[in-house]
Amino acid sequence: xxxxxxxxxxxxxxxxxxxxxxxxxxxxxxxxxxxxxxxxxxxxxxxxxxxxxxxxxxxxxxxxxxxxxxxxxxxxxxxxxxxxxxxxxxxxxxxxxxxxxxxxxxxxxxxxxxxxxxxxxxxxxxxxxxxxxxxxxxxxxxxxxxxxxxxxxxxxxxxxxxxxxxxxxxxxxxxxxxxxxxxxxxxxxxxxxxxxxxxxxxxxxxxxxxxxxxxxxxxxxxxxxxxxxxxxxxxxxxxxxxxxxxxxxxxxxxxxxxxxxxxxxxxx
Amino acid sequence: xxxxxxxxxxxxxxxxxxxxxxxxxxxxxxxxxxxxxxxxxxxxxxxxxxxxxxxxxxxxxxxxxxxxxxxxxxxxxxxxxxxxxxxxxxxxxxxxxxxxxxxxxxxxxxxxxxxxxxxxxxxxxxxxxxxxxxxxxxxxxxxxxxxxxxxxxxxxxxxxxxxxxxxxxxxxxxxxxxxxxxxxxxxxxxxxxxxxxxxxxxxxxxxxxxxxxxxxxxxxxxxxxxxxxxxxxxxxxxxxxxxxxxxxxxxxxxxxxxxxxxxxxxxx
Numbered sequence: 001x002x003x004x005x006x007x008x009x010x011x012x013x014x015x016x017x018x019x020x021x022x023x024x025x026x027x028x029x030x031x032x033x034x035x036x037x038x039x040x041x042x043x044x045x046x047x048x049x050x051x052x053x054x055x056x057x058x059x060x061x062x063x064x065x066x067x068x069x070x071x072x073x074x075x076x077x078x079x080x081x082x083x084x085x086x087x088x089x090x091x092x093x094x095x096x097x098x099x100x101x102x103x104x105x106x107x108x109x110x111x112x113x114x115x116x117x118x119x120x121x122x123x124x125x126x127x128x129x130x131x132x133x134x135x136x137x138x139x140x141x142x143x144x145x146x147x148x149x150x151x152x153x154x155x156x157x158x159x160x161x162x163x164x165x166x167x168x169x170x171x172x173x174x175x176x177x178x179x180x181x182x183x184x185x186x187x188x189x190x191x192x193x194x195x196x197x198x199x200x201x202x203x204x205x206x207x208x209x210x211x212x213x214x215x216x217x218x219x220x221x222x223x224x225x226x227x228x229x230x231x232x233x234x235x236x237x238x239x240x241x242x243x244x245x246x247x248x249x250x251x252x253x254x255x256x257x258x259x260x261x262x263x264x265x266x267x268x
Numbered sequence: 269x270x271x272x273x274x275x276x277x278x279x280x281x282x283x284x285x286x287x288x289x290x291x292x293x294x295x296x297x298x299x300x301x302x303x304x305x306x307x308x309x310x311x312x313x314x315x316x317x318x319x320x321x322x323x324x325x326x327x328x329x330x331x332x333x334x335x336x337x338x339x340x341x342x343x344x345x346x347x348x349x350x351x352x353x354x355x356x357x358x359x360x361x362x363x364x365x366x367x368x369x370x371x372x373x374x375x376x377x378x379x380x381x382x383x384x385x386x387x388x389x390x391x392x393x394x395x396x397x398x399x400x401x402x403x404x405x406x407x408x409x410x411x412x413x414x415x416x417x418x419x420x421x422x423x424x425x426x427x428x429x430x431x432x433x434x435x436x437x438x439x440x441x442x443x444x445x446x447x448x449x450x451x452x453x454x455x456x457x458x459x460x461x462x463x464x465x466x467x468x469x470x471x472x473x474x475x476x477x478x479x480x481x482x483x484x485x486x487x488x489x490x491x492x493x494x495x496x497x498x499x500x501x502x503x504x505x506x507x508x509x510x511x512x513x514x515x516x517x518x519x520x521x522x523x524x525x526x527x528x529x530x531x532x533x534x535x536x
Contacts, residue, residue, distance in 0.1 A: 024303030035292030122462035
């Protein structure tokens with residue numbers, strides 16, 4: 001795949017396919033799973049999209065993303081039912097044919113034989129693979145994903161996504177690993193940190209600084225609000241220095257530096 | 269805004285702005301919040317995108333989405349810090365100027381006066397509003413969002429998004445209300461339901477049918493897997509009929525119909 005050095009910026013996009021997510025019935029978690037899986041490999045998520053189970057929408061989004069990013073990861077729509085149209089849409093996007101393929105069929109046949117389950121035409125749908133694709137192993141439920149060009153086509157079920165990702169690292173060439181450090185302030189207002197944060201960001205232009213306020217139901221003796229200051233970059237020494245600067249900045253503004261981020265995964 | 273009848277399809281897109289989501293540090297929940305808020309108003313989420321804190325990316329995505337959908341909702345990047353660039357990017361996308369505006373400044377001034385907090389230049393940043401926009405009230409933390417054309421610009425903090433959405437319904441004209449009904453099967457395999465589901469979908473073309481398998485850690489006496497069958501449509505009578513057909517279909521395939529969806533909000 002792409003030749004890259006450890007100082008190159010290598011990017012990926014996620015394309016989530018499913019009316020289920022757009023309707024709000026299901027909360028997507030795959031974007032975050034993929035982002036955190038790729039980061040240590042030196043691949044940064046640059047964009048994510050959610051589109052409906054519609055071939056034109058999938059083709060348009062996939063073609064935009066695969067030309068713009070080094071890698072694209074799709075989730076959803078590769079099961080056995082009539083609304084599973086991702087494999088056909090991906091074949092259409094690449095302009096290749098698609099049919100049941102022997103290697104995929106053999107995997108499924110062995111699995112259903114072992115379970116004593118009938119290998120029905122619906123199940124056979126999951127062996128449809130675009131011409132020229134390589135299979136991605138599914139350690140959870142066998143039905144494979146596939147890679148075609150720089151696009152990795154995976155299932156929608158989060159546990160299956162996590163399983164399929166294990167078959168990805170040897171296929172990609174990462175670049176610069178961007179690490180994030182969080183310094184969490186309790187009882188501080190974002191706007192009171194803003195001037196010093198802006199100066200710090202200007203003074204350390206190789207790092208990227210973000211400020212993420214949070215609020216939550218409070219108790220009389222615990223602050224109800226705070227700010228997570230996040231610094232991202234590739235140089236551990238610079239990150240160490242920035243982390244110290246962020247802690248000083250919070251204390252200078254009258255806030256308390258909390259331990260490891262106490263609002264992980266949510267800014268609610 | 270758009271003139272629409274109750275039989276028209278009215279669509280919206282969500283544009284989530286933030287390195288914070290793309291890095292995987294924070295789990296987005298705003299897409300789902302907005303989708304479920306709009307559905308009863310007759311507005312269907314047609315697409316969602318997550319882009320980084322980069323003006324070119326924001327402008328490009330916003331211009332694509334606002335021409336394609338009836339409404340666009342952005343979240344994130346309207347706070348007081350250097351990385352809050354959404355208002356400027358939206359102004360650029362619309363080709364209008366942006367400056368501190370008196371009505372927004374007055375709201376903030378009154379709030380900070382009441383709290384005895386200094387109205388600093390950083391806080392003044394939150395009064396920057398593109399020319400021609402209307403403010404969106406923020407009942408949580410006062411700093412307003414704004415509407416310009418068919419675009420609603422909101423904060424990133426989920427509780428503030430929920431608050432700002434309350435100031436939205438009177439500004440939009442919804443169309444057909446699409447309702448979803450879920451019939452949950454435990455101990456059924458998606459592929460065993462697929463043939464009958466496909467026939468049902470063909471027989472009821474005004475409805476949209478989806479099939480969403482799930483897996484979870486099981487106990488010896490409880491199935492570890494199942495399928496949520498979801499039917500969406502605008503006609504309550506047709507939905508009632510479809511719901512009954514889905515229950516029959518599950519029982520005919522040897523599965524059990526569960527009570528109200530017992531895996532809400534997750535397909536893990």
